[in-house]
Amino acid sequence: MKEHFTFDQRLGISIPNLNMEWAQYSEETQQSILFHWEQIRGSIPDRIDELENMINQKQAQLSEESNFKTSCKLNSEIAELASIINDLWLWYRANQTMEDKMHQ
Template sequence: MFNFSTDERLKIRLPDLSRDWNGYTPHQQEKILMEWEKIRGTIPDRIKELEVEIETLLTELSEEDDFERSCMINERISDRASAINDLWIWYRTNPEIHA
């Protein structure tokens, strides 16, 4: 039927639907949406957590003299920025119930 599974990268639960959205009954869609709205409400807090991590990494980067270590820090910053972008996409995902 449907499930929500934790995305390890984003650290939130995402819908793992076994069929197309319109393949679910309105009742099933409502249950999925109720659960999704609970999860969706946590996304801004998760984004803030990642922004704090980025700020910490930027401070670390500004103090780093080793080129290889700087590259690793930049990669971590990029990963977190990418996760923020994906979280905003999921946050704007707002399916509707179809009869």
């Protein structure tokens, strides 16, 4: 399945990297891809929890920080983590669309 997925360092998960249209894959390959994606997809909420914990830690640091530059850096890091969480939710929901297409 490695040829159908690429690890995204920013997100911390593998994401689909399909080189052909979905219908061009054999049914067996489609099922394998979906099975592998379901395993990855199942790990997304745990990954989001990790990132939320990191945000909480940075927010705690921010509430005690008096240095403006450091505060700006923490805010930027929090914003990036929130952006990653948003992207992970998009990938998490993407599977619903893929499965709907498979059943049509």
